Amino acid sequence: MKMTWEELEPACLQCRKCGLCETRTNVVFGVGNRNADVMFIGEGPGENEDLQGEPFVGRGGQLLDKMLAAVDLDRHTNIFIANIVKCRPPKNRDPEAKEQDACLPWLRNQVALVRPKIIVCLGRVAAMKLIKPDMKITKEHGEFYERNGVLMMATLHPAALLRNPNNKPAAFEDFLKLRKKLDELHLAPAPGDLPF
Ligand code: URA
Numbered sequence: 678m679k680m681t682w683e684e685l686e687p688a689c690l691q692c693r694k695c696g697l698c699e700t701r702t703n704v705v706f707g708v709g710n711r712n713a714d715v716m717f718i719g720e721g722p723g724e725n726e727d728l729q730g731e732p733f734v735g736r737g738g739q740l741l742d743k744m745l746a747a748v749d750l751d752r753h754t755n756i757f758i759a760n761i762v763k764c765r766p767p768k769n770r771d772p773e774a775k776e777q778d779a780c781l782p783w784l785r786n787q788v789a790l791v792r793p794k795i796i797v798c799l800g801r802v803a804a805m806k807l808i809k810p811d812m813k814i815t816k817e818h819g820e821f822y823e824r825n826g827v828l829m830m831a832t833l834h835p836a837a838l839l840r841n842p843n844n845k846p847a848a849f850e851d852f853l854k855l856r857k858k859l860d861e862l863h864l865a866p867a868p869g870d871l872p873f
Contacts, residue, residue, distance in 0.1 A: 737835035749867035800834025
């Protein structure tokens with residue numbers, strides 16, 4: 678059953694549905710505008726996110742913020758950011774299928790409340806879970822997929838871009854495609870955009 682934000686957040690912060698609760702410092706619920714047109718969904722918290730309770734606050738997060746800013750998006754104003762799993766997997770390993778499945782109802786409730794028009798998956802784990810299990814992110818990033826009236830796209834994970842900066846221009850193209858789509862649909866206007 679769908680919960681309101683006021684019900685959802687405190688319930689999620691106390692979650693013990695999988696073993697990741699044993700090692701977490703904080704549940705990383707998500708950040709941003711709860712009425713955003715666009716949601717970004719990552720894989721799971723890393724060390725900094727676990728300590729601060731906010732998604733994408735480490736080096737990858739700084740890169741993400743820069744790429745967002747380049748297309749007039751900002752984590753506090755016109756997007757919402759969350760993860761497939763809300764607690765840090767030990768040693769930053771990939772979240773296991775059963776951890777993803779245990780956590781997914783929280784994300785589904787968030788999506789039901791935000792009602793984004795576009796969802797951007799950051800990296801392979803989110804893309805395979807949310808868009809299609811056989812997603813080939815190196816080939817299929819930047820493509821839009823329609824799912825029940827919502828457009829979904831995957832882009833390369835910021836941490837992967839830090840490991841391989843050669844891929845930064847390709848990821849930036851994805852962000853430009855996103856901005857173009859938003860403009861076509863008159864969504865997430867840039868701060869200075871006036872209605873007439
Ligand atoms: N990587 C992710 O996928 N999510 C975060 O919140 C931080 C790093």
